[in-house]
Amino acid sequence: MSKKTAKSMITDALEDLSSRDLKKFREKLCDNEEPRVTRRSVEDADEMDLAELLVKICTEAKAVILTIDLFTQLGFSNQAERLRKGLEAATVPSQASSESRTKYVLEGGQHFIDKHRIRLIESITTVEPILDRLLAKNVITHENYTLIRSKSTSTQRMRELFELGSIRSTIKGKDCLFDVLMELEQFVMDDLKERS
Template sequence: MSDKTIKFWIIDALENLSAKDLKKFKVMLCDREEEPRVTRRAVEDADEMDLADLLVKMCTESKAAQVTIDTFKKLGFNNEATMLASKVSSGDGNSAGSKYMTAGQHFIDKHRISLIERITAVDPILDRLLMKKVITQENYSDIRCLNTSYKKMRELFEMGSIRSSVKGKDCLYEVLMESEPFVMEELRERS
């Protein structure tokens, strides 16, 4: 397995674009209606490394890869999209080392909304995550104080260890498979 990161593969993919295509990429990135939104000022003088840094800072590496792939597809850069997706999902990027990645996106990221909507018994999940040291006692207490499962799950997804760590996402996936196997199986079948 390569020690290159997803950010490296994004930079590499952007460097393979002509100056004209890179400019198109920046425009399309700014015109996205989905989150995360990018301002023209942020990309105006950005080179390939700056763009990759910006995308990774705005979201996780796997989401940055997916945003890049989606933008390539919208521009008709299908070869670039396919190459980046294969590098990311084949284990050539650091978060691609997860067995729960598909098309450059972690299962947890891909099904975030469905998981927030469908998981109602959050406390047992928190217990397991605390025991595995994925969340801290403070995180555990803060989330338990929230009054709805929606709020609890949303807050859980915002924890740094879940939001930006592949290991945290992998652990959450495994805990959800233990505590909510029917929901998880249904989502896996949809993938």
């Protein structure tokens, strides 16, 4: 990052939390499906250790986005917003190209899939091919696949898909879903990109 490193941004954000909220953050991080973090690796970790761990297990850009996502899930909206603004002000290096980084993550650090969740649930009518591809990429399990297919309407199926931990809680899952939707529902996705 040109102005501030991912590690320092995350450390500063975590230092804003009370000790009780920091404990909640550690728990939420351990409950996250991906990246997997063991309780042992975070139980005695202070803010700087947690930031270092996040950057180590993710790319720098994804570490910041994951932290924002966890803050949002925990209801720490002020800290999430401050970190989002810090992300906007910085240039985050990524292993992905600049083009692919912007296709997933919008200004403010919000993932495209999260921002357009409602419209995607309402717009997508053929869910099975999406499930087939997500299953092939190991983003969902056979149990997930069967559960989602058992729903009677496409809206219910899409809603159930968005509630899966691998989609709701992981950047990788959201990125995979984005790619699958670009392949199968390009008109819908292009329309949402224009609205962004």
